[in-house]
Amino acid sequence: MKVLVADSINQKGIDNLKEVADVVADTDITPEELLNTISEYEAIVIRSRTKVTREVIQRADKLKIIARAGVGVDNVDVVAATEKGIMVVNAPESTSITVAEHTMGMMLTAARKIAIADKSVKENKWEKSRFMGVELRNKTLGVVGMGRIGSQVVSRCKAFEMDAIVYDPYLPKEVAKQMGVQLADLETVLKEADFITIHVPLTPETKHLISTAEFEMMKEDSFIINCARGGIIDEDALFDALSNEKIGGAALDVYEEEPPKDSKLLDLDNIVVTPHIAASTKEAQRDAAIIVANEVIEVLKGGAPKNVLNMPVVDQKTYEEIKPYLELCKKLGSFVSQAITGQIKELEIVYCGELSEMANQDILTRTVLQGILNSVLIDPVNMINAPTIAKERGITITEGKTADAQRYDSLIRVKAISEKDEFSVEGTDLHEPVIIKINNYWVDVKPEGHMFISKYNDIPGAIGTIGTKLGECNINIGTMQVGRDIAGGKAIMILTIDQKIPDNVMEEVKNLDNVFDAVGLEL
Ligand code: NAD
Numbered sequence: 299m300k301v302l303v304a305d306s307i308n309q310k311g312i313d314n315l316k317e318v319a320d321v322v323a324d325t326d327i328t329p330e331e332l333l334n335t336i337s338e339y340e341a342i343v344i345r346s347r348t349k350v351t352r353e354v355i356q357r358a359d360k361l362k363i364i365a366r367a368g369v370g371v372d373n374v375d376v377v378a379a380t381e382k383g384i385m386v387v388n389a390p391e392s393t394s395i396t397v398a399e400h401t402m403g404m405m406l407t408a409a410r411k412i413a414i415a416d417k418s419v420k421e422n423k424w425e426k427s428r429f430m431g432v433e434l435r436n437k438t439l440g441v442v443g444m445g446r447i448g449s450q451v452v453s454r455c456k457a458f459e460m461d462a463i464v465y466d467p468y469l470p471k472e473v474a475k476q477m478g479v480q481l482a483d484l485e486t487v488l489k490e491a492d493f494i495t496i497h498v499p500l501t502p503e504t505k506h507l508i509s510t511a512e513f514e515m516m517k518e519d520s521f522i523i524n525c526a527r528g529g530i531i532d533e534d535a536l537f538d539a540l541s542n543e544k545i546g547g548a549a550l551d552v553y554e555e556e557p558p559k560d561s562k563l564l565d566l567d568n569i570v571v572t573p574h575i576a577a578s579t580k581e582a583q584r585d586a587a588i589i590v591a592n593e594v595i596e597v598l599k600g601g602a603p604k605n606v607l608n609m610p611v612v613d614q615k616t617y618e619e620i621k622p623y624l625e626l627c628k629k630l631g632s633f634v635s636q637a638i639t640g641q642i643k644e645l646e647i648v649y650c651g652e653l654s655e656m657a658n659q660d661i662l663t664r665t666v667l668q669g670i671l672n673s674v675l676i677d678p679v680n681m682i683n684a685p686t687i688a689k690e691r692g693i694t695i696t697e698g699k700t701a702d703a704q705r706y707d708s709l710i711r712v713k714a715i716s717e718k719d720e721f722s723v724e725g726t727d728l729h730e731p732v733i734i735k736i737n738n739y740w741v742d743v744k745p746e747g748h749m750f751i752s753k754y755n756d757i758p759g760a761i762g763t764i765g766t767k768l769g770e771c772n773i774n775i776g777t778m779q780v781g782r783d784i785a786g787g788k789a790i791m792i793l794t795i796d797q798k799i800p801d802n803v804m805e806e807v808k809n810l811d812n813v814f815d816a817v818g819l820e821l
Pocket of ligand 1: 393
């Protein structure tokens with residue numbers, strides 16, 4: 299397994315990778331060299347220098363994962379990676395503490411005028427009365443965006459004996475309660491807070507979230523801090539608010555244009571500025587390298603990483619709950635895909651019992667699709683590109699849920715419909731995948747190895763005829779299950795066999811009297 303480390307990352311991450319893979323650390327690699335060599339690698343680790351473009355991705359035939367040791371992935375063509383089934387991961391949690399600490403630094407620097415006092419002393423001045431500050435104690439912190447960083451800022455501000463009110467319309471009330479913060483609308487936060495700190499992503503919704511009208515609502519001596527993204531605060535409106543002393547001060551780490559060119563803001567005394575360094579600590583870089591190295595290792599071992607940007611995110615608890623069912627989903631998909639006649643057009647997946655209580659079964663559905671498509675396509679399909687490929691192949695997917703799982707904790711039912719046929723299979727996990735129903739027949743089958751399914755008329759001797767034919771052709775039967783709708787009606791036989799049945803033998807079985815279908819499966 300070959301991993302390319304294309305940008306410089308902390309050595310600890312490289313050392314971890316070296317334990318499982320052949321690591322090439324070429325941190326000066328040029329775009330041309332990357333294009334020419336990317337086909338050799340299964341994983342690439344980058345920071346912000348290396349651009350993983352569509353052209354690079356098209357040539358990356360073995361690549362499974364693009365790992366960004368940091369947060370932003372502006373330098374990766376995520377759409378192209380998704381189409382090719384390549385995971386894109388980052389390490390968003392690596393910088394949370396670092397950015398929260400920088401926010402605290404900015405807050406204290408603004409409140410105590412540390413930056414201009416520092417400048418003054420260095421100019422051999424001693425202007426003690428000019429730098430009268432304010433305490434943080436007993437002040438109200440207004441947090442806009444209570445995610446990873448916002449929540450770390452709140453817990454640090456609690457140590458400073460501040461109260462927190464939060465504007466985050468996506469944060470459930472119960473979670474806010476657990477975090478010990480009060481939720482409020484933006485207007486209330488702006489009107490009541492002494493220190494407002496921004497921790498939302500930059501989206502069309504948050505662009506210029508804080509502009510003239512919002513500055514008008516803020517207290518006269520309040521401070522605003524932005525260590526999130528430039529553009530969330532309207533800088534022209536901020537200049538007006540600061541120069542007309544409508545607010546007490548501001549602190550910015552991020553700007554609408556970076557670096558800020560000819561910005562009037564930089565001439566003001568009541569603003570503290572840093573050059574987008576909120577995430578720049580040795581610890582954050584080390585942690586980012588370790589986190590993405592672990593993600594790469596997980597993928598190379600065939601596991602599932604946790605920070606995949608082009609796949610739905612599940613928390614650790616949910617992942618542990620669904621993990622046993624992933625193998626089952628793959629087997630059910632593969633089984634149905636091989637057993638049905640004709641190309642699948644419609645797919646119904648029903649999650650029964652405990653699995654139906656999960657908020658989202660997307661990963662399971664993706665895994666069923668992966669099982670289906672890998673049985674019919676040469677290019678590997680994974681959880682990332684399975685929905686795109688299914689759509690391209692015109693497969694309509696319906697998902698359902700029901701509390702009824704018969705006598706099991708959970709069941710998954712997969713029904714496929716083609717132009718010529720319908721086939722359904724139900725299974726559960728009993729420490730290993732088990733199929734409990736095929737079409738309407740109850741069975742108890744482990745979907746593994748070489749298998750054979752035959753549909754036949756339930757008449758005396760039919761089972762024997764099939765067994766004899768296989769025996770004559772030297773096919774050894776391991777296990778046999780039969781099921782029927784009514785005595786003398788239609789029946790199904792499922793065999794595990796010791797080898798793949800050759801096509802000519804399959805044809806002979808299909809031509810036997812009373813057999814109306816037979817198919818071999820590889821699971
Ligand atoms: P996060 O995704 O964990 O949290 C973002 C929070 O914002 C979520 O709770 C979300 O519900 C909330 N939110 C989204 N839209 C909102 C809206 N319209 N109004 C109110 N709340 C909204 O993200 P995070 O890791 O905490 O990062 C927060 C910000 O910090 C991001 O903008 C990120 O890019 C930035 N960041 C900056 C640096 C830096 O170097 N300055 C480093 C890392 C992260």
